[in-house]
Amino acid sequence: xxxxxxxxxxxxxxxxxxxxxxxxxxxxxxxxxxxxxxxxxxxxxxxxxxxxxxxxxxxxxxxxxxxxxxxxxxxxxxxxxxxxxxxxxxxxxxxxxxxxxxxxxxxxxxx
Amino acid sequence: xxxxxxxxxxxxxxxxxxxxxxxxxxxxxxxxxxxxxxxxxxxxxxxxxxxxxxxxxxxxxxxxxxxxxxxxxxxxxxxxxxxxxxxxxxxxxxxxxxxxxxxxxxxxxxxxxx
Numbered sequence: 458x459x460x461x462x463x464x465x466x467x468x469x470x471x472x473x474x475x476x477x478x479x480x481x482x483x484x485x486x487x488x489x490x491x492x493x494x495x496x497x498x499x500x501x502x503x504x505x506x507x508x509x510x511x512x513x514x515x516x517x518x519x520x521x522x523x524x525x526x527x528x529x530x531x532x533x534x535x536x537x538x539x540x541x542x543x544x545x546x547x548x549x550x551x552x553x554x555x556x557x558x559x560x561x562x563x564x565x566x567x568x
Numbered sequence: 569x570x571x572x573x574x575x576x577x578x579x580x581x582x583x584x585x586x587x588x589x590x591x592x593x594x595x596x597x598x599x600x601x602x603x604x605x606x607x608x609x610x611x612x613x614x615x616x617x618x619x620x621x622x623x624x625x626x627x628x629x630x631x632x633x634x635x636x637x638x639x640x641x642x643x644x645x646x647x648x649x650x651x652x653x654x655x656x657x658x659x660x661x662x663x664x665x666x667x668x669x670x671x672x673x674x675x676x677x678x679x680x681x682x
Contacts (some may be wrong), residue, residue: 489667499672500572500612500658550667556601558611 461545466563468533477530477562479545484525487550492519492530492543495561499543504530540566572674575650575660580680587646589677592619599673600642601660602626602634611658615659617642618664 462480469475480507481490491506505519507528512519518531532539544561575590593600600602601616603626613626615634623634631653642661646653656678660671 468653475588487667491673498676500660500676501671502673503670506668506670548669549666556611556671560608566671 461547461559463543463545463559463562465560466565468565468567469532470567471537475532475535475539475564475566477532477543477545477564478527479529480527481545481547482526484547485549488547489521489550490521490525490528491546491548491556492517493544493546493556493558494539495544496538496541501558504543506548535564535566537568538561538564540564572659572661572672573658574674574677576677578678578680580682581646582651582682583650585649585681587649587660587679587681589644589646589657589679591642591644591661591674592640593642593659593661593672594640595661595663595672596639597641597647597661597663597672599662599664599669599671600636601662602632602642602644603658603660604628604655605658605676606655614644648677650678651681653679654681655679 492504493501495501507519520529542561542563572593581587587629602614603611605611612628617623633645656676658676659674662669662671
């Protein structure tokens with residue numbers, strides 16, 4: 458499985474934008490880029506996914522580099538409830554639906 | 569909204585006991601998964617099932633078995649619990665989407681084996 462690399466931790470202030478980076482230099486053409494997050498004492502929850510084009514939903518935006526070797530999850534206005542571990546995961550079209558979670562990025566949001 | 573529920577939030581068992589962890593989803597999803605989460609190791613897949621009575625081993629199936637008799641229910645069984653199975657256990661379900669499928673997770677069961 459292709460691997461992803463994320464910073465261990467990042468810090469942000471409330472109501473400011475947050476850009477969470479992810480490197481996936483060995484991504485293949487059939488890999489989708491997914492982001493999940495895990496709030497304290499909860500199971501992970503889906504945030505967003507994309508293949509080649511940038512994507513927006515009510516939670517976040519996903520910006521994918523043209524060569525697809527990196528991506529950035531953008532939270533437009535961080536709130537205290539966005540403090541969580543964020544995971545960037547690659548899922549191949551023929552992967553048996555497996556999610557391989559790395560260590561993720563612990564996002565701290567300061568009031 | 570998709571709901572994935574797990575039978576217990578916290579469970580304490582003794583070494584050698586048989587342990588059943590139950591997971592139920594209400595969205596008619598084909599796929600169901602069991603993970604364990606440990607500090608420093610992240611989430612690791614134990615087993616998954618893509619249909620009733622079908623199962624496949626994940627990355628760490630040793631010491632575990634699973635049962636899926638009905639589409640909405642996926643059980644994880646520890647035949648003889650050991651202390652190294654103390655962990656957070658997470659169940660998830662999804663509709664197959666060929667790479668686009670979204671997994672919905674339950675709240676987790678924190679199992680302590682004494």
